[in-house]
Amino acid sequence: MSTPGIGPSAPFTHAATNVQKTMVTVLLALVPATAFNLYLFGWPAILLFAVTIGACVAAEAICVALTDRPVQPTLLDGSAVLTGWLLAMSLPPWAPWWTGVLGAVFAIPLAKQAFGGLGQNVFNPAMVARVGLLISFPVVMTAWVVPHPLFAAGSPGLAEAIQITFGTGVPDGVSAASALGFVKTELTRGIPVSQSLPQVPDLMDMALGLRAGSLGETSVLLVLAGGLFLMARRIISWHTPVGMLGALFVMGTLFHAVNPERFTDGVFHLVSGASVLGAFFIATDYVTSPVSKPGQLIFGIGCGLLTWVIRTFAGYPEGVAFAVLLMNSLTPIIDQYTRPRRFGRSRDGEPLPAKRAP
Amino acid sequence: MGSLFPVRGGVHPDYRKGLTSEKAIVAMAMPELLYLPLQQHVGAPAQLLVAAGERVRKGQMLARCDGAISAPLHAPTSGLIKDIAEITAPHPSGLAQTTVVLEPDGLDEWTNLPEPIPDPLNADPQVIRERVANSGIVGMGGAVFPAAVKLNLGSQYKIETLLVNGAECEPYVTCDDRVMREYASEVIDGARIMAHVMGAAKIIVGIERNKPQAIEAMTKAAAPYAEITVIGVPAQYPMGYAHELILATTGRETPAGKRTAEVGVVAYNVGTTRAIDHAVRLGRPLISRVVTVSGGTVREPGNIVVPIGARVADVIAFCGGLTSQPARLINGGPMMGQPLPSLDVPVVKGTAGILALAASEVNDAPESPCIRCGSCVDACPCGLVPVEMAAYIRKDNLQGAARLGVGDCIGCGSCSWVCPSHIPLVQYFQYANGVLSDQERERRKNARTKSLAEAHAHRLEKVAAAKAATQAARKGAPSHTPTDKASA
Numbered sequence: 001m002s003t004p005g006i007g008p009s010a011p012f013t014h015a016a017t018n019v020q021k022t023m024v025t026v027l028l029a030l031v032p033a034t035a036f037n038l039y040l041f042g043w044p045a046i047l048l049f050a051v052t053i054g055a056c057v058a059a060e061a062i063c064v065a066l067t068d069r070p071v072q073p074t075l076l077d078g079s080a081v082l083t084g085w086l087l088a089m090s091l092p093p094w095a096p097w098w099t100g101v102l103g104a105v106f107a108i109p110l111a112k113q114a115f116g117g118l119g120q121n122v123f124n125p126a127m128v129a130r131v132g133l134l135i136s137f138p139v140v141m142t143a144w145v146v147p148h149p150l151f152a153a154g155s156p157g158l159a160e161a162i163q164i165t166f167g168t169g170v171p172d173g174v175s176a177a178s179a180l181g182f183v184k185t186e187l188t189r190g191i192p193v194s195q196s197l198p199q200v201p202d203l204m205d206m207a208l209g210l211r212a213g214s215l216g217e218t219s220v221l222l223v224l225a226g227g228l229f230l231m232a233r234r235i236i237s238w239h240t241p242v243g244m245l246g247a248l249f250v251m252g253t254l255f256h257a258v259n260p261e262r263f264t265d266g267v268f269h270l271v272s273g274a275s276v277l278g279a280f281f282i283a284t285d286y287v288t289s290p291v292s293k294p295g296q297l298i299f300g301i302g303c304g305l306l307t308w309v310i311r312t313f314a315g316y317p318e319g320v321a322f323a324v325l326l327m328n329s330l331t332p333i334i335d336q337y338t339r340p341r342r343f344g345r346s347r348d349g350e351p352l353p354a355k356r357a358p
Numbered sequence: 359m360g361s362l363f364p365v366r367g368g369v370h371p372d373y374r375k376g377l378t379s380e381k382a383i384v385a386m387a388m389p390e391l392l393y394l395p396l397q398q399h400v401g402a403p404a405q406l407l408v409a410a411g412e413r414v415r416k417g418q419m420l421a422r423c424d425g426a427i428s429a430p431l432h433a434p435t436s437g438l439i440k441d442i443a444e445i446t447a448p449h450p451s452g453l454a455q456t457t458v459v460l461e462p463d464g465l466d467e468w469t470n471l472p473e474p475i476p477d478p479l480n481a482d483p484q485v486i487r488e489r490v491a492n493s494g495i496v497g498m499g500g501a502v503f504p505a506a507v508k509l510n511l512g513s514q515y516k517i518e519t520l521l522v523n524g525a526e527c528e529p530y531v532t533c534d535d536r537v538m539r540e541y542a543s544e545v546i547d548g549a550r551i552m553a554h555v556m557g558a559a560k561i562i563v564g565i566e567r568n569k570p571q572a573i574e575a576m577t578k579a580a581a582p583y584a585e586i587t588v589i590g591v592p593a594q595y596p597m598g599y600a601h602e603l604i605l606a607t608t609g610r611e612t613p614a615g616k617r618t619a620e621v622g623v624v625a626y627n628v629g630t631t632r633a634i635d636h637a638v639r640l641g642r643p644l645i646s647r648v649v650t651v652s653g654g655t656v657r658e659p660g661n662i663v664v665p666i667g668a669r670v671a672d673v674i675a676f677c678g679g680l681t682s683q684p685a686r687l688i689n690g691g692p693m694m695g696q697p698l699p700s701l702d703v704p705v706v707k708g709t710a711g712i713l714a715l716a717a718s719e720v721n722d723a724p725e726s727p728c729i730r731c732g733s734c735v736d737a738c739p740c741g742l743v744p745v746e747m748a749a750y751i752r753k754d755n756l757q758g759a760a761r762l763g764v765g766d767c768i769g770c771g772s773c774s775w776v777c778p779s780h781i782p783l784v785q786y787f788q789y790a791n792g793v794l795s796d797q798e799r800e801r802r803k804n805a806r807t808k809s810l811a812e813a814h815a816h817r818l819e820k821v822a823a824a825k826a827a828t829q830a831a832r833k834g835a836p837s838h839t840p841t842d843k844a845s846a
Contacts, residue, residue, distance in 0.1 A: 007686070007697060008782050008785055009450075009697075009782065009784060009785045009788060010688075010690075010692070010693060010694050010695055010696070010697075010769075010771050010774075010784065011371075011692055011693045011694070011771035011774050011775045011784070012686045012688055012692040012693075012695065012697075012713075012715060012720055013371060013372070013529060013692040013693070013715070013719060013720060013721060013775065014720070014721040014722070014723070014774075014775055014780065015369070015371070015721075015775055015776050015778075016721060017733075017776070017777075017778040018723055018726070018778050018779075018780065019726050019727075019729055019778050019779055021778070022729070022731070022778050073724075073726070077726065079729075117727065118726075118727045118729060119727040119728045119729045119730055119779075120727070286729045286730050286731040286732065287729055287730050289730075290732075291730055291731075291732035291735045291743065291745050291746075292732060292735050292743070293732075293736070296732075335743075335746070339741075339743050339746075339762075340366070340735065340738075340741035340742075340743070341741050342614065342740060342741040342742060342763050342766055343366070343601065343611070343614065343739065343740040343741050343766065344601070344611055344612050344613045344614035344615070344616070344766075345613075345614045345741075345763075345766075349763070351613040351614040351615055351616065352611060352613040352614070353613065354613055354616060354620040354621065
């Protein structure tokens, strides 16, 4: 019943925001860590990175086209690129091309579009893909390599890289264990943490990224810088990262103090694995985490606790992806219990009593 | 400066007040015709006192109060009543309303105004209330609630504080800013008169800090009076919402669904305060108001004294006309204003702004899927969860939205403004509240019908039982079968 010239209701002005800007800002925040790690792990990593993002975008385009929705606006929102990017950062850098493609199938059609597309999915698509791949192909998904910087002696050239990514895979004798994996393996062999920990790269190397791991797990400092950039741009708030890293640190420190032979310390937990990437980029995923600030704090703490539990007691050395997925399933419940108090009402929704300040 | 209390949520829109904030208030020339709708206030429309062909003088009452909540209407100038007609009202519905069409005679000749009330600060409150009621003054911040009715609250509640609302949180709008800068003493005087009427011991003036000159002028005007505190509040939309400003300046939170008087505070817009001052001190009714005319397509934006009833087109012409076709034409501010159905509608008592915005100012974009970013939750000053309510409404589960408190939405537009997906959330909530109130009306009607029907059936039963009893008595033997009684 709209008269010409009336249009929608107020407001008639709008913040200079849109979904695309948000996604692009997150991608920008990932650039330093990604660029440095692509340099560290060389051509095979670059190939896998490109294949994974390409596969995610292609998968999104196919799903959207199949359901008769406009393809171009959907792709331009940047969410498929971001999913592909985060997935690529969670893969072993020299993993074969099909991990990226299969991961894209897990992430986009299954974890995202089957739920209704952007904003509708319950679980973080990149983490669904990572966990799906890890459970299905445990050997391939844990074939880490130590850094082989681009153009350095002994690093694979483009031709060799094509062999690695699209052909034979990681050459023999190159693979190395991640720090978390090494400590866990040593523990199962009866070697206490106090003896295995000195053999992993020191904290500085860990923080800079000079160690084996996925693109997003190494160079903690650059990932952290990206996360702080997101906070400065108000894309994310402190609640989720502080909750997650805080819980991880507290649990690590407490248990390490009680039994240093069995438990790694808090700082080691923070700099190893995907802790920082998870805290700033994965657990903060808008769609799959709570909408209120208190909810995000609870969500972050839950992610941190579960990560510590899985790393410490479960069969897998790294638990960030599992922890985030488990907490994703709790998001609707957390949302329900962390709604703000309404103006003029008590927490249970009843109007405030008419009392006056003295 | 008084103390401040934190308020929840809010946003920081681009204020763009600089377009008009340094433009002193000027009066526009009297247009050729004035269009005066009988309803420019909340409540019953005023009742006509004049007929077409009659000559009226400036300030003469054209229509009187009808009922407890209503406001009279006065002639903004002298002239001839040309017509009483149904004319499009300044409302997005575009519906027509009974309107007095007045042709000014150019003499601007005053009627015999009521005498100024001597020494109003010691006068009988009832005398002042009557004067305000007869002067047609309504809330000029946009709520257009009859001011005299609000003044009566002093007899029902214990009012401790009168809050003068100079927050003016809407972008573009600067009429209150200019009134405070240019007529601070009148605003303060009006506030003191009203505080006296309501028995309020304290007066607080709340002004957003983006108006330092207004704060300075008001502080200066208030300096002689110990009971007045001028407070600079953060420029944080929607600070001008009375409940919000009361919380920020007094720390008192009005219970949901209650009046602010419940916490001992009554709020008035600065324009209203000044109008009351004029009515009491000069005997003048409300016949004009300051309107901010602004927006990217207005050639000479400004703050204009507009006679009530001037067409928007006349006001814009006074401001040099439009430079290009506006993307939006708004009555009020860009956050809570109403779209104007056309340029031919008149300025009414509640018109604080006329905005003709260019497309670049509107920042419109197609709606995209919700990404659950939670910005709306942070922005909502009412503590609502717009993302969840919108999800329910999209599925037509309005009861679900009602449980989450959609009825508490004040329509401030903060959530819509901040939404990166450009979802028109406020429109969702207004739709839901409209349907819910329809359903509630229907439910009440049904309940009433049902109780009437039950009462009717009950009466019939009683009659039948009485009949049966008389028949049984006539037969001389009481019935031994209880089933008879039950079926009776």
